[in-house]
Amino acid sequence: MVIDYHPFLARLALSPARHWLRSLPADLHQWQQSNLHGDFADWMKVLKLLPDVKSTACDIENKVQFGQASDIDSGQKARLEALLKKFKPWRKGPFELFGTHIDTEWRSDWKWQRVLPHLDDLSGRQVLDIGCGSGYHLWRMKGAGADLVVGIDPSQLFVVQFKALQKYAPPDIAKDVELLPIGVDQLPELGCFDTVFSMGVLYHRRSPIDFLHQCRAQLRSGGQLVLETLVVDGDEQQVLMPEGRYAQMRNVWYLPSIPALSLWMRRCGFIDIKIVDINATTTAEQRTTEWMENKSLEDFLDPNDNNKTIEGYQAPKRAVLTARRP
Helix, strand or coil: CCCCCHHHHHHHCCCCCHHHHHCHHHHHHHHHHCCCCHHHHHHHHHHHHCCCCCCCCEECCCCCEECCHHHCCHHHHHHHHHHHHHHCCCCEECEEECCEEECCCEEHHHHHHHHHHHCCCCCCCEEEEECCCCCHHHHHHHHCCCCEEEEECCCHHHHHHHHHHHCCCCHHHHCCEEEECCCHHHCCCCCCEEEEEEECCHHHCCCHHHHHHHHHHHEEEEEEEEEEEEEECCCCCCEECCCCCECCECCCCCEEEHHHHHHHHHHCCCEEEEEEEEEECCCCCECCECCECCCCHHHHEECCEEEEECCCCECCEEEEEEEECC
């Protein structure tokens, strides 16, 4: 079983991003051919087993909810929950499906509420989310009025989690929201999106300057970048490069101060740079749950000083900056 992206490609052909079709079909084919085994093959079998039920309720403006408990019988609900748990760990959410609450590791709805007041009006907009995880924010972007919402993330698990949700979304909504299993390095310079989001990605990039240029290249002139990332305290020359892990995360390269990040963005050609939110991550926002039973933030902080990570670095603090392409 492979994922059929042809309906989305047809939808893309009607959008300002239609020139992406020169490379995207080949990239999708290559990704699928390289993942037809192991856990991904098993997860795809689970997707096929999800009950075929129709949602009579949908709310993506205030949360991400498809269906209500009365849409399915008790046996179908038990089966649905058991199958969805085969996709653990669920990290970004939460989601509600037919009365089942998927209590994810992250309260991504809190992040959305912090970001939302600072967004351009998304009504009718073409939106790209780079590193979208399982797609929680994609649905909220559509709920805020976006015309087309595209997320990219190459993680196999995030793709199948998204597809499980998309299965139950109303068809008139599902056709406008897609997660593509490709990485940022595969993005051509599209230059057509009204809004580009990048939340929780910058510190995973070995070259943050190149990454900012990649983000800029996807925007139309005047388009808005929404960038959320880990930061540290300090002046515009302060940047932390962890010796090994940071809060037990692998692949963390650079944590800039907010002034340093602003400087990076200016050097990359962004204008109208604004710091719109600074927030220390708490164990109420990131934690272990029934749907994510691995270790979480509480285990990654110094047990004697929650202002430090277990490695001795400044505890996680996140900032949201907005900017524009001239």
